[in-house]
Amino acid sequence: MASSISLLSPSLRLHLTNTTLLAPFPYYHRSKCEMSRRSFALKGIVASGVSSMASTLTAEAQPSQGVGRLPYKPEGYNYWTWRGHKIHYVVQGEGSPIVLIHGFGASAFHWRYNIPELAKRHKVYALDLLGFGWSDKALIEYDAMVWRDQVVDFVKEIVKEPSVLVGNSLGGFTALVSAAALQELVSGVVLLNSAGQFGDGNKQSESSKETPLAKFVLKPLKEAFQRVVLGFLFWQAKQPARIVSVLKSVYVNSSNVDDYLVESITRPAADPNAGEVYYRLMTRFMTNQSKYTLDAVLSELSCPLLLLWGDLDPWVGPAKANRIKEFYPKTTLVNLQAGHCPHDEIPELVNKALLDWLSTLYPEEASLQTV
Numbered sequence: 001m002a003s004s005i006s007l008l009s010p011s012l013r014l015h016l017t018n019t020t021l022l023a024p025f026p027y028y029h030r031s032k033c034e035m036s037r038r039s040f041a042l043k044g045i046v047a048s049g050v051s052s053m054a055s056t057l058t059a060e061a062q063p064s065q066g067v068g069r070l071p072y073k074p075e076g077y078n079y080w081t082w083r084g085h086k087i088h089y090v091v092q093g094e095g096s097p098i099v100l101i102h103g104f105g106a107s108a109f110h111w112r113y114n115i116p117e118l119a120k121r122h123k124v125y126a127l128d129l130l131g132f133g134w135s136d137k138a139l140i141e142y143d144a145m146v147w148r149d150q151v152v153d154f155v156k157e158i159v160k161e162p163s164v165l166v167g168n169s170l171g172g173f174t175a176l177v178s179a180a181a182l183q184e185l186v187s188g189v190v191l192l193n194s195a196g197q198f199g200d201g202n203k204q205s206e207s208s209k210e211t212p213l214a215k216f217v218l219k220p221l222k223e224a225f226q227r228v229v230l231g232f233l234f235w236q237a238k239q240p241a242r243i244v245s246v247l248k249s250v251y252v253n254s255s256n257v258d259d260y261l262v263e264s265i266t267r268p269a270a271d272p273n274a275g276e277v278y279y280r281l282m283t284r285f286m287t288n289q290s291k292y293t294l295d296a297v298l299s300e301l302s303c304p305l306l307l308l309w310g311d312l313d314p315w316v317g318p319a320k321a322n323r324i325k326e327f328y329p330k331t332t333l334v335n336l337q338a339g340h341c342p343h344d345e346i347p348e349l350v351n352k353a354l355l356d357w358l359s360t361l362y363p364e365e366a367s368l369q370t371v
Helices: 002-007 010-018 037-041 144-159 170-185 201-207 212-223 227-237 240-250 259-269 274-283 294-298 318-327 347-361 363-370
Strands: 078-082 085-092 097-101 123-127 163-168 186-192 305-310 331-336
Touching: 078 144, 085 144, 097 144, 097 170, 123 144, 144 163, 144 170, 163 170, 163 347, 170 186, 170 294, 186 347, 227 240, 227 274, 240 259, 294 318, 305 318, 305 347, 318 331, 331 347, 347 363
Parallel strands: 097 123, 097 163, 163 186, 186 305, 305 331
Antiparallel strands: 078 085, 085 123
């Protein structure tokens, strides 16, 4: 989601990160995706507190050295038609599938340092959510459930087998709600500095009247930030210099804030419909998110959950990760010395932690790879 902020004014970005996007779902029975968190602990990664591996991160000048990078293609990779809209996705590798879901304003290219490495052991998919990246900038009424439905159908129609869903920030929301809907088609969920808030579902109607979002963001938007003003803000936010500035504010080590990353944000923002999508997200999508809570969706989750958390994130700190772990017993927490997008800032550590955890979900595959 770091790239998401390139499309947001400073007064909105923190509110977006904290927007309550998760909706309650009917209870689903447990699937076969149980796992022992103890076995992952044996991998030598501390499940709470800062891992010793991560603590050495800040000494590295070039965190992505030696890591393969997805080639940047201005035309994109693969396309799938969903509800009449063109959806962009990348697929590489063979093995048990992983589906990577980007954050607000980003794209599949934000997983540039993860896809090639993960694809050495797994079949890796990374898709662009509707309205973002190389996917269509559809002029629809956006809601978190639109992206949930998109991921659900993607798994059913393209992946066609049980998968692990991995999401950063807004993509974390999407991964969680999609996992609840997919039931046995999800083997596990991985969150990297996920957005979302805990809340009291019983006080939903009352809290929706006085949420900070409604009081401090939505009312001013409706009263002052009319379409022309938002159009100017969008123009300002998509400027390369602005994008670089905001990215550097959430990357502790900004060596990976480069032309590749900036281009992957500015190109989609140049779409003729991008400004209208931005307007709809700011004025409509954000108005009805208080009904979605982390505790509601976690209550419906049955698969193992891995948190790869950048503890130095200025928006979503480690307190949220600790609370998720406390709330959901089947959680493994790996703390990292990174900002909001650890997968792009410190890809070696994220890739290793993710692959180690996946080996506990698929021990048969792991044993074959070591032979």
